[in-house]
Amino acid sequence: MSEETTPESLPLSGVTVVDLTQVIAGPFGTMNLGDLGAEVIKVEAVGRGDRSRGIQPTPAYFDTINRNKRSIEVDLKTEDGQQIVRELVADADVFVESTKPGRVESFNLAYEDLREVNDSIIYCSISGFGSDSPYENLPAWDTLVQAMSGIMSVTGEEGGQPLWSGLPSGDLITSMYTTQSILAALYARERGDIDSEWIEVPMLDAAISWLSARAGHTFGTDEPFPRLGTRHPTIAPFGLFSCRDENIVIAAGTQSLWTDFCAVLEREDLLADERFETMHDRSQHPEVLTEIIEAELASASADVWVDRLQAADIPAGPIHDTKSIWADEHVVRRNLKRTMEREGRDDAEVIDHPVHFSSLQTHLGTPPEELGESTDGLLARYGYDEAEIERLREQGVVGTGDDA
């Protein structure tokens, strides 16, 4: 988490990733690789770039998922543009793409093409449904993946309609499998078990794998897992409760937590109430129990109740939103929101990598770049002289850095 890193302290130091992904699924995964020390070269379409550069609010949305990447602006429909990427890949370890089916082939950037220039490349394809699916050509929007994977079906009020999980879960689950699978392949290559590798990460399959615990309900009962709002089928008190001003969450999920909870409420009389004797009893009377609890919680504010409950080590806390969370004592102490300074531009606000190591480190190295910010620098590093760069720019093979 420290900014002071030595090359050896970054697990992926010296690893180069050529990144032909956009929006969230690919970029969040390659950001993880960058946080771990890889150099990520983000290849973007001339004049347009990653579609998420246009998602409101700009550039804040894009900035949160694109640190630690160098942006190069290349027209992959041109032979010269394809040649640039082949040269990047020749020196790289990993290539990641999330283009539409058939697109990398049309760019001459398929696995077989890139193996010709780099026989130890790890090539990762992110797609909606993989290469052997009835839905192969269907654009895999996150909301569609949430619907088709079952994620929406378990999200929502009891008796209400299925809802989004709020986070772009279909995308982010895919990101994590992308990072994980690339790391596994790098490890196998380092051990000498493989030369190069091709990896397919299908969004729908990735999302379905996360159903595991919920699908266990179906595998055991042959019933779909229900939507429960914030309730738990067999634990009470559990979920959202109103205090005088705001809601809080309480999860008094064991018998001893129930005893402690009644003590904090100064309602030890409830311990003698037959309706609430065992967890099973309590879960059979959730409505009357909630009514009794909320009558007590109405006497003070959410802040006060959270303090009292947490002081007794009862799992309870505020329901933060994406603004209030940054003032939380834990979040402030651990410095989770970071500002990355940029010369000549507004600073970027980002969320720090969450994992701590002892001798290894993660880093916030390069702030999110503007479209094509590193085009010239990268071309120069790969041997292009100024005249060549000028020619490529005039012919539209590389961008001018101006967003269209």
Next chain:
Amino acid sequence: MSEETTPESLPLSGVTVVDLTQVIAGPFGTMNLGDLGAEVIKVEAVGRGDRSRGIQPTPAYFDTINRNKRSIEVDLKTEDGQQIVRELVADADVFVESTKPGRVESFNLAYEDLREVNDSIIYCSISGFGSDSPYENLPAWDTLVQAMSGIMSVTGEEGGQPLWSGLPSGDLITSMYTTQSILAALYARERGDIDSEWIEVPMLDAAISWLSARAGHTFGTDEPFPRLGTRHPTIAPFGLFSCRDENIVIAAGTQSLWTDFCAVLEREDLLADERFETMHDRSQHPEVLTEIIEAELASASADVWVDRLQAADIPAGPIHDTKSIWADEHVVRRNLKRTMEREGRDDAEVIDHPVHFSSLQTHLGTPPEELGESTDGLLARYGYDEAEIERLREQGVVGTGDDA
């Protein structure tokens, strides 16, 4: 994905993980390591085991997150029990734990303790809030992490209360960072950059990192990201729509998708309607647009409309639940639900690992075991003879395999 693996084809072949985690966050992460070829030795409390062995429906719930693990039943409050784990760790590569603060120290299984028996151990601690938090002693239930991280705040109906994301997201996000961080450390160790390593994965921080795209809204506007049900703030038509029988999801998120969508509806007249001319126009009139669309969708069933829309490559699909999904054509073709046979027990139903490799493989090796199923086998492998095992069992140091 194939069952026929050679040692070299599993990226983590030869890697041994000693696993002192339970419920979801740790076990889903170590299952990932097992899928990738690691041998995972699951250390469970005598007579009780992983708490999730008791979560209904049993054993289906537990089975979905505990394949590829060997169960050994050990009382860590005894010196002999601690010695057994030290011997396992002496030969292992990775140790993962998710016990309460102070617990591993009381078991003499802290990082410093285990480095004495294995100076190349990668030691991963999963906790709710990490070791430097005002909430350090608070039990980190998934629902609490969802509340405190902001995940609940973006989940729910417009104007309604915050809801769970349905999946145990706080746990599963933690799982993925656990797998990823261990892989990064294994890679660094293989390159010779580190000897041993200590890793801290805090659930709350992990969950907060997933806010990235949503927090971008706040960083750019200073406003919390709203709850939107299934609506999108700037895209229409988008979300859940009712057909004659059931709901489907449609995401016509570009101008050309809108044109194609109107063609499928046979309502090209809408293209000339001023209210719907641009994406911005359509997103300003979501209610009247939904009314018009649902009037058309009422003429046929969800199945029919999904076929028609998908045939035109429009992102649209069914809203599967945790039961209906297993009959989906894609899920069947890719064989995502698998049955693992067990001798003398009912088979286990599991969801396959979602990622495909070319030369590397993942596997479904060992089916989920009963509590302590491998106790004797593992003790024998580590040099305990029958008399010693008998003594340990009589003294309650290792279990009898009977669930209490």
